Amino acid sequence: MPHMWWVVAASLVVGLVAAYLIWTAGRVERLQGRAELAARALDAHLLRRAAAAAVLAERRFGVELYAAARIALDAPPDEREAAENDLTRQLRGVQLDPADPDCGAVIAASRRLALSRQVHTDLVRDARSARSRPLVRLLRMGRGREWPRYFDIDDPTLTVPADVPAN
């Protein structure tokens, strides 16, 4: 019965396509979820840094730094990147003493923020590239979720990492 082969071949193809689609949907979902979690962690680190900067400003560097920290804490989403960059600039403008605990807290928070931003950028890139694949767009996979956004700020690292030789 030659037509049996057609049935077998067709179901095999259907099975493979279905498996691929399920796998792709899972992949999109996973990457999307990860980018969202990274965004939450990034948000927490931004708040931590601003809070640490506010504490430091109250004790040492005064109004301008305090204002920049407050603005960063309160900024609405569309102004947040600019506000955070402003805070980075303010922090770079003051002389931080790593031995002082409040300064140390700001330096450490900035370092953790830099890592968190790096990871977030990578994961957003992965999620966006998965979601912009033609098949994914055609089948509108991941449509229930927001399109992942980059958070585009300058490198917030404050001190030159110790391993980079100063030239």
Add this chain to the structure above:
Amino acid sequence: MRIGIVCPYSFDVPGGVQNHVMDLAEALIALGHEVSVLAPADEDSPLPAYVVSAGRAVPLPYNGSVARIAFGPVSTARVRRWITNGDFDVLHVHEPLTLSLSLLAVLSARGPVVATFHTAMTRSRVLAAAQGVLQIVLERITARIAVSALARKVQVEHMDGGAVEIPNGVAVAKFADAEPLPGWPGECTPGTGGTLGFLGRFTEARKGFPVLRDAFVELAATRPELRLLVAGPGDRDDLYDRFPAALRERVTFLGLVSEQDKARMLRSVHLYVAPNTGGESFGMILTEALAAGTTVVASDLDAFRRVLDGGRAGRLFPTGDPAGLRDALADLLDDPAGRAELSACGDQVVANFDWPVVARRVLEVYAAAIEATDGRVIDQEWVGLG
């Protein structure tokens, strides 16, 4: 924190990645974390308590060297079992793009995965392979570490992603306190004496041994009592055949040395020579020589120039140029004050590479990866920082 580290290369043969993994694991354990290392190893080879064997490795030519790796269904099963039993907070794989345990671990893992890239492969078969396959592997990695600026550049330009640059560490105390081999390094006065050191596979072209041989042969003709101490894998007769008969007694071959003997060997020479002609992404051996307090003469490769702080912490000579090397050697052997100055600067440079310092930075990356996986932000105390 419970940390699982995967090393792609066998611990039966010493190598840069293997040493990195062992030192990192020991530094993390010293900071109070639980660490398990999965690596290929022969059944009967002695392993540190924190290493789990994933079975025998097979030799495979890779990136100009011979790598011993494990890959296949049996290895996959072992990797899976190790991950399940380990219940790790974070999985740290090394060189995940080689066909190895690391690749298997990345593909089997759920949760936070940190990957360290050691080599600066600009044109490897892996990168030339279908971008889609590469993407599937890279997607499973949460955070990437590059051990050198060059390795990081490859990440950014060829793999479309960033990486945190954290250099290789060096166990400074282990090298600084090592006892020189008996009778070494001997006398070194203007015009006579002095000992040169070379460590590595002298048969491998990119290690640049012929450059050092030519410089040594020329310099030895005018400088009595100049000696050369060679350590690394290889055949004794093969090495001696490379030198004129009259000079053979001035060349000493130690063969493959243990980590302890490596430190002693570095303490036993006046000048450590790194004549590599390329393919080095970091120059681990240079930081080790600096930690041992030995003056370094190295080819002017990007990676070496960075470690040596642009030439302040060690002398650079034009890559692949025996005459340039000979002049640098002759100059430094006659100049104890110049050697001391370079070594003093070397001490400062190497303090930034001390393992406890480096391990704390790696822990921060672990924290960032865990945070990006479950969204909670980790307390400094839990990670054991600061």
